[in-house]
Amino acid sequence: MSDQRATRRISVFDTTLRDGEQAPANAMNPEQKLDMALRIEALGVDSVEAGFPASSPSDFEATRLISKELTSARFATFSRTTRRDVETAVEAGGTVNHEVQMVATGSDLHLKYKRGITREQSVAEVVDTVAFARSLGVEHISVGIEDATRSEDGFLQALTESAVEAGATCVIIADTSGCTTPDQYGTLIGKIRRWAPAPIRLSTHCHDDFGLSLANALAGIEAGADEVQATLGGIGERAGNTALEELAGVLAYKSDHLKVHTDIDISAMYAAYTALRGIIRLEQPRNKAIFGTYAFGTTAGIHQQGILANPETYEYVEPSRFGRERSLLIGRHSGRAVLRHLLEQLGVEVDDERLHELYRVHIAERAGGDCEDLDIVKARLALELGRTLVPAS
Incomplete structure (x- = not known):
């Protein structure tokens, strides 16, 4: 400060x-x-x-x-x-x-x-x-x-x-x-x-x-x-x-x-x-600085990998200081790092072959022009893997 x-x-x-x-x-x-x-x-x-x-x-x-x-x-x-x-x-x-x-x-x-x-x-x-x-x-x-x-x-x-x-x-x-x-x-x-x-x-x-x-x-x-x-x-x-x-x-x-x-x-x-x-009745712009819908959101795999390791890699402007929240969204540009992150949250370990298959089914082939919230993909993964989601406290 x-x-x-x-x-x-x-x-x-x-x-x-x-x-x-x-x-x-x-x-x-x-x-x-x-x-x-x-x-x-x-x-x-x-x-x-x-x-x-x-x-x-x-x-x-x-x-x-x-x-x-x-x-x-x-x-x-x-x-x-x-x-x-x-x-x-x-x-x-x-x-x-x-x-x-x-x-x-x-x-x-x-x-x-x-x-x-x-x-x-x-x-x-x-x-x-x-x-x-x-x-x-x-x-x-x-x-x-x-x-x-x-x-x-x-x-x-x-x-x-x-x-x-x-x-x-x-x-x-x-x-x-x-x-x-x-x-x-x-x-x-x-x-x-x-x-x-x-x-x-x-x-x-x-x-x-x-x-x-x-x-x-x-x-x-x-x-x-x-x-x-x-x-x-x-x-x-x-x-x-x-x-x-x-x-x-x-x-x-x-x-x-x-x-x-x-x-x-x-x-x-x-x-x-x-x-x-x-x-x-003003629609929220997607890309406006500070106030844009995705001003603190990304679907890019490279960015997600960095943010998951340390948010400062791609966030100079901190969302919490502006009453906002970070959003990592799943889209066709998302990579395997965010998938590993979701699997870790579910307590699941998989080998590279299984990881590749889950990525293909749940990200690469599902994601079109739109993006999905992490919780939606996480729930889909949990259903396939037979895991019970624990509600956030």
Whole structure:
């Protein structure tokens, strides 16, 4: 275990209930959002984004419910850079323990084709909306620069410095289209850090269109970011966001190397993810890191032989640390090592000829494209060999 006193703490902003929920097929009602907010808070995140109160009565109600129930995490809301959106967010959740997050238009592409405004107008509305939030008594104000990774330095500097001067306490650098690479994103975060020095919080918001959201977030941390915005299972727009479990997992294992850590309880994340999948009817992927059905399972004989001798041979990431269990499954790629393992459990010794025959009948010729649980094969072997299975204690 690493000495956390020697590493820098990274805060975690969970946006499962906002960016994650706004993606197709992920809708949740206010009561479901409250349930998930409490589960996510229990993981040890610093902020839970409740939603976009001005967008719908449902998000307004979810914000109202969540704002009253969180006890250890701050709740956050999403707004455009308009006074009315911020006013609605405050109406829904008040100002106590409330992080008002507003999105600034950050690239010429978005200015021209989405907003129809100039750079100067974008900066002006950020300044006005931040000042308005301050006037309402909001203490935690975040300005998220949308499409920052396709912007230009002069414009980004103007947005950043103007937001901070107006009273923003956090600047979020959004790779909205998931277009950047770790070296590019790290360089950008380094620039923003110079324009918004501590104690201003600097947060990453990365999308996974190229499968680089986690790598980009880590590059951002190494360049000086204080916080990562993430979602359970990486759900979110298009290919999704930085996955909370992947971020927490890497920092749990690599904190000494990266010199950073989080306070996330990695052992409880899978239960929270399972609850989320139930609510939004999300099928469990087979091969997703940490949360995939077979993230800790294998049918490969070479792997099984190593794992049976010492799990560390093929398991750098330990399933038990994430509330998961190892699964060795029987398929056509399984070898004789797992068969010997089952026979040992049954207390049976056979010669090589008999072993070969049992392998042919119970593994090689039975296993097609699907795989079988060890207990099923073990029961079949016991039946053929006349052994009585002893129930697991």
